[in-house]
């Protein structure tokens with residue numbers, strides 16, 4: 001807990017201290033100041049503070065889990081006392097702890113425990129990985145996996161279940177596509193779910209079918225639930241292990257927190273139980289999933305910020321407007337260029353988006369809605385606008401999650417309405433190989449438009465959408481500044497005029513996510529008074545060549561002034 005002395009003498013920049021000397025002199029006896037030595041002093045580092053008043057410094061001092069000082073080595077060492085740990089970083093780089101503004105904590109944890117299909121180059125490879133995992137698993141037990149992407153296979157059509165069903169006749173298998181917006185089930189899973197040719201497409205969902213109407217095993221968007229609902233739920237103990245694994249994995253890559261893009265009430269209860277018990281060493285901004293009972297419960301409770309010593313925030317609701325581009329579920333104003341009868345899917349009626357948004361504004365909550373297609377984005381902007389007209393609110397910070405394809409007429413509406421585009425830079429470099437086929441050349445110019453949006457004055461909160469993409473935040477940092485994939489393709493970057501600068505990219509993973517989570521007063525920069533969350537890197541990501549960014553090693557991750565992850569090669 002902060003004491004008042006600490007707060008007075010560290011929160012304000014020097015010019016403000018000069019303005020109020022008498023009040024402070026009365027409040028703090030001189031003797032008390034001299035004994036306020038630091039717990040930790042970090043020296044000889046290249047420290048990017050993301051604080052525009054003092055952007056690069058060489059030393060930090062930490063006291064009571066907060067930044068006590070950022071500046072020169074000499075001044076920092078003046079705070080050294082008998083119990084102070086001094087860390088000489090010998091020229092290493094420090095940035096503020098990174099925050100992922102859009103990821104799925106429990107799904108990430110489960111993905112670490114289920115069959116990982118990310119990076120598979122063929123359907124055969126998918127089947128081989130599932131068969132490998134099934135060894136020793138009793139018949140009838142479900143096998144789940146995630147991460148396949150037919151766009152990365154030689155044959156980019158959706159797979160059909162037959163080969164999977166032949167290889168795994170005795171275990172129900174449920175394999176989610178990389179974007180979480182489609183899944184492939186084998187025959188045993190479809191039998192368990194009672195799926196037949198007569199099964200109808202649910203609203204907002206689609207079963208892929210043969211010409212004769214037989215389900216092929218691929219279920220898109222809301223149709224996924226037809227199978228998912230018969231999978232036995234994981235236990236609370238399993239979920240707790242999955243959450244722990246996800247946090248450890250995040251910290252390994254330099255993340256000090258994330259915005260968890262939609263969890264159920266039982267999961268949020270579990271997170272709260274863990275935070276209360278001190279088992280959540282992470283800054284978790286959790287969004288409430290779109291469930292009417294859960295939403296009503298949390299709206300009645302009111303917005304909760306910085307719970308349990310700044311470890312948990314519960315003040316946002318996650319809604320869905322449409323699906324994803326890869327599975328042609330993103331709602332478009334004009335049909336898909338490679339599927340002329342298909343405009344995509346609306347996952348929620350526009351009236352629902354408006355209704356929840358209005359109730360959220362009344363209760364002081366933020367709304368963050370998934371929208372990928374240009375029609376999806378427009379519908380959300382319209383819903384937000386109507387809600388804000390009904391309940392005028394100055395500082396709502398409503399967000400659109402992904403905001404991938406935006407009609408150029410809608411770009412200025414983000415700034416005008418105060419809506420934050422929460423975009424995952426790495427999606428651009430994952431989608432660029434086939435986005436042109438889906439959208440055609442004209443709409444492509446309105447896609448992943450970071451520069452167009454930044455030019456209107458908005459901030460962009462960056463993220464990974466893990467487990468859709470790797471949780472390593474440097475993938476999005478690299479994509480943001482290069483518009484190139486991990487192999488540095490294409491030369492010069494894809495639609496390079498939309499690149500972010502290094503400075504913007506760093507802000508998009510630190511102070512801008514903090515702003516998008518109402519956390520910027522205590523997080524997001526290495527400003528005296530803020531939480532001492534920072535990351536030590538083996539190289540200077542602000543100056544190395546684009547191609548050297550992804551080789552960066554995280555040497556240590558500090559949360560509240562304590563190392564939660566350290567590599568052996570730390571000095």
Ligand SMILES: [Zn+2]
Pocket residue numbers: 102103104261465
């Ligand atoms: Zn997501």
